[in-house]
Amino acid sequence: MKKLVWHILLCVALAASAWASNKVDAEQVAKEHKASFHWFPVQKTFLLAGESDTLKFAIGLPYVSSHGNSIELKHAPEITDGHILLDSADVASLYKTDKVQTTPVAPASSSSAVKVSSSSVKTTDVPAKVAAVPAAAQPITTVATKPKNETAGTREVKTIVIDPGHGGKDTGAQGKNSNEKDIVLAVGKLLKKELEKEGFNVKMTRDKDVFIELGERANLANQWDGDLFISLHCNAIDATPERKKQIKGYHVYVLRAPESEEDKAIARRENKVATLYGEKNAKEELSPIEWFKLEARLEKYKQNSYMFTEEMLKAFDGGKIKRQGGGVGGAGFMVLVGALMPAVLFEIGFISNPEEEAYMTTTKAQEDIAARVAKAVSTYKAAVHNYRETLNAR
Numbered sequence: 001m002k003k004l005v006w007h008i009l010l011c012v013a014l015a016a017s018a019w020a021s022n023k024v025d026a027e028q029v030a031k032e033h034k035a036s037f038h039w040f041p042v043q044k045t046f047l048l049a050g051e052s053d054t055l056k057f058a059i060g061l062p063y064v065s066s067h068g069n070s071i072e073l074k075h076a077p078e079i080t081d082g083h084i085l086l087d088s089a090d091v092a093s094l095y096k097t098d099k100v101q102t103t104p105v106a107p108a109s110s111s112s113a114v115k116v117s118s119s120s121v122k123t124t125d126v127p128a129k130v131a132a133v134p135a136a137a138q139p140i141t142t143v144a145t146k147p148k149n150e151t152a153g154t155r156e157v158k159t160i161v162i163d164p165g166h167g168g169k170d171t172g173a174q175g176k177n178s179n180e181k182d183i184v185l186a187v188g189k190l191l192k193k194e195l196e197k198e199g200f201n202v203k204m205t206r207d208k209d210v211f212i213e214l215g216e217r218a219n220l221a222n223q224w225d226g227d228l229f230i231s232l233h234c235n236a237i238d239a240t241p242e243r244k245k246q247i248k249g250y251h252v253y254v255l256r257a258p259e260s261e262e263d264k265a266i267a268r269r270e271n272k273v274a275t276l277y278g279e280k281n282a283k284e285e286l287s288p289i290e291w292f293k294l295e296a297r298l299e300k301y302k303q304n305s306y307m308f309t310e311e312m313l314k315a316f317d318g319g320k321i322k323r324q325g326g327g328v329g330g331a332g333f334m335v336l337v338g339a340l341m342p343a344v345l346f347e348i349g350f351i352s353n354p355e356e357e358a359y360m361t362t363t364k365a366q367e368d369i370a371a372r373v374a375k376a377v378s379t380y381k382a383a384v385h386n387y388r389e390t391l392n393a394r
Contacts, residue, residue, distance in 0.1 A: 001368065022087055024085065027078065030048050033050060036048075116370050151340075152341035161221040162230055166211075168209055217231070218338030231335050231336065233345060235351070235352070245353060253329045253346075254309060256302070305344055308380045320368070
């Protein structure tokens with residue numbers, strides 16, 4: 001028995017030694033293959049962006065996204081002594097080379113942090129000229145749509161899809177005197193009118209008090225070939241009366257891995273309706289590997305979602321409802337998962353806050369909120385148009 005244990009330990013040690021001798025620095029790989037390196041410390045993911053493809057990795061996950069597909073790796077990327085390391089055999093396979101020259105990794109002090117490339121992508125960047133993921137990739141719970149010459153986020157902004165959250169048997173969050181479903185429907189109808197005045201083609205996932213499944217909302221947006229998806233909601237907390245008076249403000253969310261427990265909790269609350277009413281493939285949270293695969297599929301819409309979010313923050317400056325914190329968050333909202341277009345979930349205020357609830361139920365407030373969102377849509381459209389003009393002038 002002891003011999004067997006020693007044999008197993010020896011095999012493990014040899015395997016670890018072999019892996020250690022075949023590690024390559026990810027930034028060095030990028031240089032050798034004329035790709036740019038981008039590190040995202042919060043999500044623990046990184047990109048090697050080349051001319052023909054963008055490879056997306058996640059620390060600790062033995063997968064890479066290439067051309068919209070998830071490919072299994074021999075070894076998961078890891079962080080050691082301030083370096084991000086890949087297996088040389090994996091790199092050789094990905095770049096179709098016979099050999100990958102290993103670069104010795106110099107030890108770093110215990111205080112060293114992972115290097116962050118100066119080329120790291122900022123959330124306010126303009127849309128990428130070349131989409132990283134093919135348009136044919138089909139995310140979770142979506143229906144197939146006709147191929148387009150240009151995809152949402154790169155073409156002119158014409159069709160806006162408004163999604164008033166909840167509805168019917170699903171009241172959403174409840175305040176002292178109102179329901180979330182009623183407030184967001186009223187705002188959604190006013191927003192539709194404002195946008196139509198500006199010449200937009202506007203669709204609503206619901207225009208009356210009916211229940212629509214979360215997955216179906218994104219399906220409708222795809223069928224309508226939308227250019228922007230806006231899901232309207234009211235926030236809420238379960239707390240003491242004093243705490244409810246303190247917590248207030250609006251928040252704009254994009255689909256990305258959550259960065260705080262608060263964002264996770266809000267996503268779970270909004271997603272709960274799907275599990276509550278037995279929606280197919282429903283879940284309150286996404287696993288790390290599901291996040292990795294999903295982000296790869298929706299990569300090309302992300303920057304435009306951020307662009308629109310920036311316009312929302314500008315439009316709501318000076319409004320009655322102020323930003324909650326920074327005003328921007330990210331989480332796994334299932335209503336956004338299947339939308340093949342730039343998309344945001346807008347929590348317009350806290351229905352659990354007596355002051356904000358009283359304000360949001362007034363016609364004056366609903367008209368103001370709708371006008372500000374419409375302004376953000378118009379300025380976003382102009383920004384996309386100007387970017388396209390810049391590209392055509394080159």
